[in-house]
Amino acid sequence: MEDVIIRYFFEPEVKNGILIEGLPGVGNVGKLAAEHMLDVLGAKKFASLYSRYLPPQVLINDGGKIRLVSQDLHVYRGEKQDVVFLTGDYQGMSQEGQYELAMATLDVVEKLGIKKIYTLGGYGSGKMEDEPRVLGAVTDEKMRKELEKAGVEFSAGEPSSGIVGASGLLLGLGELRGMRGACLMGETSGYFIDPKGANALISILSKLLNIEIDTSSLEEKVVEIEELARHVKEMEDAEGKGDRQDLSYIG
Amino acid sequence: MEDVIIRYFFEPEVKNGILIEGLPGVGNVGKLAAEHMLDVLGAKKFASLYSRYLPPQVLINDGGKIRLVSQDLHVYRGEKQDVVFLTGDYQGMSQEGQYELAMATLDVVEKLGIKKIYTLGGYGSGKMEDEPRVLGAVTDEKMRKELEKAGVEFSAGEPSSGIVGASGLLLGLGELRGMRGACLMGETSGYFIDPKGANALISILSKLLNIEIDTSSLEEKVVEIEELARHVKEMEDAEGKGDRQDLSYIG
Amino acid sequence: MEDVIIRYFFEPEVKNGILIEGLPGVGNVGKLAAEHMLDVLGAKKFASLYSRYLPPQVLINDGGKIRLVSQDLHVYRGEKQDVVFLTGDYQGMSQEGQYELAMATLDVVEKLGIKKIYTLGGYGSGKMEDEPRVLGAVTDEKMRKELEKAGVEFSAGEPSSGIVGASGLLLGLGELRGMRGACLMGETSGYFIDPKGANALISILSKLLNIEIDTSSLEEKVVEIEELARHVKEMEDAEGKGDRQDLSYIG
């Protein structure tokens, strides 16, 4: 079989397009942000990618219907620019798989004339942050100013290990094809699925893309998660483990 | 070498065909059920699949004759419909292997005009069940009614991890080729090879396919295994570990 | 690169040829036997197989000269039949590698008209044996009589796990090409490199091939290893661990 099977539901026309990637990762920050945006914007799924580099697994919905794990492409037709979202159940499961899936996505979006990429990720700080920062990295230093104006911070040599996985590869391999882009990393404890970090990402993207995005449903999730975190902390205190802000003891 | 080598013993003609998969898995429930059925029905082996994604191993029979590990296809010519059984020594040993072997099987059965698939598996409950249920998942919600009438239960979101391996992939990849199907999962403790779970599967399939299947030899195995389980429990009680129904302590 | 690179030193003509495989394995019994035979018989190396499924490693001889790890083919021109020996530094390092290397060897020997294969291995019994048996397994039950006459034993269902690695695969894959063969397994403790088990194999092969093979140099190694084993046992006795024949406590 081919390394990646692409199934089109329709062939979209895209003008002035941007790719936004939000696959599972640290705190699922990128996935949460991308899925929230495509949901609120009413983006339409136009293709699914299946691959022998994804787990050999089907998922089951509440009606008992199965669905092969996939990565999916949605398109949002904006006023001045269109956005293609890449989301999915999993990242590629091996390093070869990471490369093959990134290349397959780039093949698709290159054909759509897309030249700009934002990849979304989490930056695990080990702490719960009230005001999570959004860190950036770019393929082209000329992009920094625009991002800094929107609130993205650049911190020399952070993350020190670079960016591992699809968020890095799509930019690195995209650059070899003449695409420009940035990785936006929402600060997150890394211990919970983190809608707060996702919210921080959306607020930046909303400025960069000049689109209003309703985040009220995401903010409800923020409240839920904060209650969960408070609860964990109370149990800890009751056990006499003191008043720690650092959550690295969870899980 | 090719990823999968297919050796045909004869080229069967199949009318109105169904694929039933029963490869090794949880409690070997699916394998036991499929092997019992093809045995009792006198199905004929028409092809073997060898693959570099199976272990590099030969098995030895009592006469000292070796046999390369394989997955095998048998055909049963029924009155109204024919059945092709997929059984074997192993599932693919890596995720790539799982995909390649499922694709190779689908290539074969697609050529035979097969459009419907039942995959058989076990659903590990961690307990010995007197009356094991059979859970179902479908590629198409229209299939639910027919299955429920035959006694299959649907439980929202179960199994929560979806279905991993050949039983999931054949359905997921088959759907991409326009095939419909269901996975039938016989409840089993997961600690023993479990003919009782297999029996529950056969009883359902017998209704779905409208074929009589003699299960007396399988029921003898049920008695043997129940004696083994009782014996284990008695030893436990003698050691004062009490009266547990849960067998999760058996390694 | 190709999965396997074959470098020919010369193209041998082979009449009435037999392949004998002796790659590293349990007690290195097969490797020792095959290397001893090709040495004593003055067989000539005619090809080396290099592969990305072997370790990325070069070995260094006493003169400081490096050599890429390989599997090697030697040919012995006998009176009535010729013998091709397969030996090497390693077996394939993954299951895919095992298949690819076995297929590549079969490609070579099939072109030489070879239709018969003996693979050599060790059968780990966990004990030091004074008179190690040689167990057999065959691709064709008609071969049993001839082997039994030469002293090979057949024990129903042994080894119970079948044969893993090149010794199994060459026979299993060879059979798919119409080749016949047998695996000869010299009994060995499995804890030492075992020239005694190798000697037992050679004594059988000598009868099967009707060739005299001088084993005096191998017998010297037997004495050395027996002294080593006795020494280990004495240390054990001195530590009061008693008089065990079973060496499974040696790491």
Place this chain on the structure above:
Amino acid sequence: MEDVIIRYFFEPEVKNGILIEGLPGVGNVGKLAAEHMLDVLGAKKFASLYSRYLPPQVLINDGGKIRLVSQDLHVYRGEKQDVVFLTGDYQGMSQEGQYELAMATLDVVEKLGIKKIYTLGGYGSGKMEDEPRVLGAVTDEKMRKELEKAGVEFSAGEPSSGIVGASGLLLGLGELRGMRGACLMGETSGYFIDPKGANALISILSKLLNIEIDTSSLEEKVVEIEELARHVKEMEDAEGKGDRQDLSYIG
């Protein structure tokens, strides 16, 4: 995607060329030496190799600019001979990757007419050495004299495990294409990144290539590392662990 993607910045002309490899390894001795040399000599990067056998990772520089991990080729145009340097962020991450990347490099340098290879590595001795030796291994025993004259030592059967990774493979696979070469291994404790071992390599290469190489910046690093090692030793002594030369307790 191809296993290795080669991106040329310019196509160099090379006369009488030598390949010098210095990828990450024991003590990073080879990488340090090669990077220092190409830096001091002002060699120019003419190609980068990207591969699915390298980690799926981008690195970030202080300006926030990302860069896909790669192996890189620089060229230095000397008076009598040109030198191509192979350096990089990582070696291939699997054995298949090691082979594919070595083959890709050999394809490039063969086209440039290069027939001679020096690979650089570290030889982990477990001790801090005041005067680290440089051990050698050759593809051709005729090369020994020239190397010994330059100060390389040959020690029968050392390293006993041969040479694993790119330093071995480039020579072993290169020899199959008629290239000659040597591996130079600078002695190193193996516990620190070791500029002293790198310095020893450069001093040898300087003689072999008949090029002056300024090592003052490297010698500053030697002093830093020696202070670090002294500090570790003092802490150890303060904890009463005595006066050990052997650093195998670190790390």
